[in-house]
Amino acid sequence: MREERNKKQQPNKRKRTAKSSAKQAVIEKSSNRSKPTAKSVNKKPHARKNKKKQVPISKRKKSIAHHKPQKTVYTLLFNVIFYGFILFVVIGSIIFATTKNADKSVLGHRFLGVLTDSMVPRDPEKQKGGFHSGDVIIIKNIAGNEAEVGDIITFRPSIKSQAFLTHRVKEKLDHLGETKGTYYITQGDANLAEDVPVNEKQVIGKKILVIPKIGAFLSFVRENPFVSIIFLISVFGFITIIRYYILNK
Structure with a gap:
């Protein structure tokens, strides 16, 4: 009798263990779905970082390429006008003085x-x-x-x-x-x-x-050449300081 009871209980135990193992497998699958894998965790931050780096760099390159030629052209024009005016005044003064x-x-x-x-x-x-x-x-x-x-x-x-x-x-x-x-x-x-x-x-x-x-000015230059040279040097220095301040503002 005892042997027959043990035989009946053994299949029940096997069924219970099979059910518990099935439940554990379901729980593990659900936990695996909820947890991100190492590959997915690693991929997402890299993708975000690449996006953040690529967009500003391209924009910066375009803005630098767009603004640099304009600045060089404006600087060149300013230098031509500035030094041309100074040379004109100096040469004209020398001609009238001499x-x-x-x-x-x-x-x-x-x-x-x-x-x-x-x-x-x-x-x-x-x-x-x-x-x-x-x-x-x-x-x-x-x-x-x-x-x-x-x-x-x-x-x-x-x-x-x-x-x-x-x-x-x-x-x-x-x-x-x-x-x-x-x-x-x-x-x-x-x-x-x-x-x-x-x-x-x-x-x-x-x-x-x-x-x-400017006839009166040039007549004064002709009559007072040394004073005029000192005056022109002072004006030249003053304009140079203003020019440096404007270009570096």
């Missing part, structure tokens, strides 16, 4: 101070290129027969004259009376009467540029 004879020219150009208002335009729309007393005009040397109607030319009132006049050409002639040659009829924009006809031998040059209101 050249008292108006017959001398530098690279085919002359600097002349305006003493009268004969070229102040009465009709600015039609009379373009006029100037006032106190201005400085730059004259380009030309051959006597190269001027045309409408040009503003500088000439001597007479061949032996040391003074100059700068007026506008109203008419160009190939003869005057029975005398052949190139002659000009000139008149100041502010004047009501024409000048005496000008022979091509009296023509010095043609006005190409007007620098307003």
Whole structure:
């Protein structure tokens, strides 16, 4: 009897152990699903890190490539304007300080101070290129027969004259009376009467540029060269400091 009971109990025990092992397997599977694997844990942070690194670097490269050429162009333009202005002032001052004879020219150009208002335009729309007393005009040397109607030319009132006049050409002639040659009829924009006809031998040059209101300054430079040099050096240093501050702001 005992042996039969033991035989009946053994299958029941086996069923119970099989059920418990099945339950444990289900629990292990569910726990394995809930827990991330080592590969998945390692992959996600790397992917996030790569995304964070790649996007800003590409944007930075684009912004650097976009802004660097602009900065270099602006700096180059500023340097050209700055040093060009300084050289112009220094060279002009030296010319006026050292050249008292108006017959001398530098690279085919002359600097002349305006003493009268004969070229102040009465009709600015039609009379373009006029100037006032106190201005400085730059004259380009030309051959006597190269001027045309409408040009503003500088000439001597007479061949032996040391003074100059700068007026506008109203008419160009190939003869005057029975005398052949190139002659000009000139008149100041502010004047009501024409000048005496000008022979091509009296023509010095043609006005190409007007620098307003610096005649007094350049006259001071001519009369006080040493003081002017010290002043120019001081101004140059001041402008250099401002330039350095603006570019590094």
